[in-house]
Amino acid sequence: MATLARLQARSTSMGQQYYYRNSVVDVFRKKENDAAVKIQSWFRGCQVRAYIRHLHTVATTIQKWWRGYLGRQRYQLIVKLAYYTMKMNLYNAMAVRIQRRWRGYKIRKYCFNYYYLKEYLKAVSETNDAVRDFRIMNSCTLFRCREALEEFAEMKDREEKKADLEREEKKRDYQARKTHYLLSTKQIPGIYNSPFRKDPDPWELRLQKAKPLTHRRPKVKQTHSVSLSDWLACTSARSFPRSEILPPIDRKPCQGPFRPVAEVLEQRYRPLEPTLRVADPLDGLKEARREVQRQEWARNVNDNMFLPFSSYHKNKKYIPTLHLSSKYGSDSYGRQHFRDENPKRWICDKDFQTVLPSFDLFSKYGKLYSKAGQIV
Template sequence: MAALIFIEHWEERKTVVEDVFAAAREAELNRQREYDAALHIQAVMRGVRLRQFIKYLHMCAIRIQMAWRGYLGRIEYHRKLADKVEQRQLDYFHCMATKIKKVWKGHYVRKNVYDYYAMKKYLGALEEKNQLVRERLREYEQEMKKREELEAEVKELEKYDKYARSCHYMMSTQVKPGVFVKDNEPSVFEEQIKAVFPKDLSKKKNKWHKTGTSKTVDNSTYELPPLKRVQGPFKNPSVVYMQRYKSLKPTLKVQTDFNTEDVAKEKEIQEEWCKRVIDAKFAPFSRMKYDYIPSLHNKTQFSNVDYGTKSFREKPVELMASSQFKTVFKSIPEFDNIGEAYS
């Protein structure tokens, strides 16, 4: 088989060479063109690829930038949001603070500086008070004026009376009409003279009634002046009067009951019982039982120093025995009780 094929080709060998050459020629002819074309193609291809790559890089950069910017933007956004929220909160707080301040300032000013309504109220009350005070003062003034007028009137009347009294000698008598009578008609002044008690009489009474002061002698003891000469050295009339009209002054014995003493004693006992603080009967000290309470001085373990109280000299030997005498007979019982009876 192979031989066959070889034969075949062998036969054709010339053409083949020719073909080969022809092809080489053709190739030589087209080689530059093809080279250029390949170059071109390569260039384009590379350009495309590079562009693609660059595009890819751009896209990557955009991605990165996008992410970064997004990140920054978000930060910015959050910051702004926080600012905004803070601002809004601040505004709100300011608003509230203003309200609080407003209320506080109002309160403070009203309390300490100036309160219009309180002032208005105060001034209204003051006006009322003023009105009241003015009215009272007016009343007081009128009252005082009235009193003064009354006093002046009384004074005037007294003066008139005095004058009338001084004119008593110009009164009309049964025989002759007085100075003040006009056309036989009784005048007012004459009546006044009649009405006024002649004052001199009271003075005369004093003359007669030498020691009679106005206090002891009142109108009830008023006595007419004596017609005759007084006889004898009488007691002073005021003394007599005092004796005559002195009030009943019974003695203490007469004033009180026969058993007053007993009643008073009973009453005293009752009172004493009421006022008593301790009901326990008082017992004499000798009968009282109480625990011995040592004083602070006695309790202490530090006793007095002997120095100064004790003598260090030799004492003379006691010649006599301590118990020289012995009781031979019994004691008298009454004497034992002596201290107890009086304590």
């Protein structure tokens, strides 16, 4: 109890002391509190930072391992790929090597065989030479129808030679005819027939055979005739033969009651001269007239009015005839025959036909011989 009493006795002082002590401490309380906070905050910061650092190191470690793993995987891939491409390149190179050899071989053998090409070109040039010269064509074996060509070439050669010969012969013949006066006569030897030689010159014999040139006559101008036969090529050969050279003059007339040769020839090769009756049909006139009547345009030969030249008639008025000027229409004067007036009395419905008898005398005048042998 005593303690209680002591305590109670002291309680006031205790309270005071408490208060006192509190008030003493109060001055430092805030500062200390702040300091404590600071300390705590520093410590806690350190702690958290350390933790975070720890986390970071952990994360890095994880990432490091993971990335290493990924990288190694990719590296593997790349290596594989590189190896593969390297391999393929090698294979390709090898394939190209093989192909190169093979293709070269094939082309050289089948397509561009150099030796073959050379041979071919040689053959072509041989052929060309052969074509350029027909005569060596025998040596050329490429032609299928060689015989025909050879024949053709030969034929051509022959023809040319023949033509040459003929031309030469003709020239010499003409020369001989021209110099026919150099022929020797019975009395005087010609220049080609020397009396000191045994045989006469061959030219002398030729001169003997040749016919002297006649004197040149002035050309008679030919009358150009329009015949139907001479405008198409293939019918020109159809005319009668004409004797180009006149019969010799100096031939003696035959004995007997013969006409002169020229006359006979003329009569023989006389062109065909049909009589009018033969040349034209019997009722041609009539037919044509009917045709003309039927076709109106044929009548209008010329549409322009035919006017005189001089101006003398210019002011003259045209006076029509009575027949034309009649207002009742022109009458049938001169157009109708007496037979047309009453056609009911006709026996047949055909008109009479005009038949003109031909005159033999006209068509044969000067071409006939009388009994006495004279031309009438």
